[in-house]
């Protein structure tokens with residue numbers, strides 16, 4: 168039987184992130200001896216596993232290759248696991264391939280699912296799905312997704328692992344992050360609002376109304392705290408020198424060559440609902456769309472509700488109702 172270790176690090180506020188907990192949940196569904204490895208300044212107890220290996224201390228609060236790799240290596244050696252699973256955070260993506268090298272193991276990144284023997288991942292921008300297996304151990308799997316986490320009763324046996332750190336040359340002096348009102352991608356939001364290229368197209372008066380579109384979209388995001396997604400056509404416009412919505416980038420793009428976000432609800436506006444876009448909605452449970460065209464892609468079984476209406480009018484009314 169495989170011995171499975173799930174590695175997780177705490178976030179800036181000392182808690183484990185939702186995706187990190189989801190990897191733990193995914194590992195629980197596998198048959199194997201499951202242990203956890205937690206790294207952070209101070210980590211809390213977690214129920215529902217046999218054993219937790221803990222590396223704690225102020226040096227481990229921030230992401231840094233030297234400390235993250237040393238902590239993960241010490242835990243992997245103490246746990247003696249054959250499979251090591253972790254969320255594909257920037258910290259683990261940077262440190263774990265090096266740890267696999269130190270332990271003569273192998274790493275696979277962007278893993279979507281793991282059934283205990285085979286890992287599944289996409290290649291070539293989600294056009295080819297591959298199922299991989301490896302003979303080498305330890306096998307490190309950096310996952311892009313997991314299962315919804317459920318809390319468990321009970322306390323696991325905790326083993327504190329000592330780490331011999333090398334001299335530290337990297338000092339974390341702070342973070343540079345965009346202002347919150349500019350932060351339009353909110354993975355934990357209840358709702359995804361998708362903006363399509365229709366927002367920039369000529370409307371019934373023969374004119375484009377890009378400024379008004381920007382005001383309506385940003386007003387809705389501020390009032391609803393929704394996350395903002397986009398179609399490829401809309402984010403590509405900036406490269407084509409057309410009038411664009413300045414707060415959108417390719418990071419907002421949802422679809423085959425974009426992101427596959429996981430919000431409970433989605434509302435598409437001025438977006439045609441073509442297949443390469445809608446494949447990015449596969450984890451969105453309740454889907455609605457607003458389009459002038461009753462024959463758009465959303466009407467072909469891709470949305471639960473299609474409002475055949477002018478999105479400028481609907482969003483203005485919605486913002487008014489939300490007090491925006």
Ligand SMILES: Cc1cc2nc3c(=O)[nH]c(=O)nc-3n(C[C@H](O)[C@H](O)[C@H](O)COP(=O)(O)OP(=O)(O)OC[C@H]3O[C@@H](n4cnc5c(N)ncnc54)[C@H](O)[C@@H]3O)c2cc1C
Nearest residue numbers: 363364365398399400422423424425437439443444459478
């Ligand atoms: C290999 C490949 C990969 C691709 N990957 C992606 C991807 O990852 N993501 C992606 O999005 N696309 C992707 N595409 C492109 C995709 O096929 C579509 O071209 C794109 O999604 C269309 O964007 P859109 O719906 O915003 O624009 P359009 O097709 O221009 O549609 C605009 C819509 O807005 C509506 N509209 C206009 N004004 C209003 C109004 N006032 N009120 C309501 N509705 C209005 C129109 O009726 C129209 O339906 C890919 C294509 C290929 C070939």
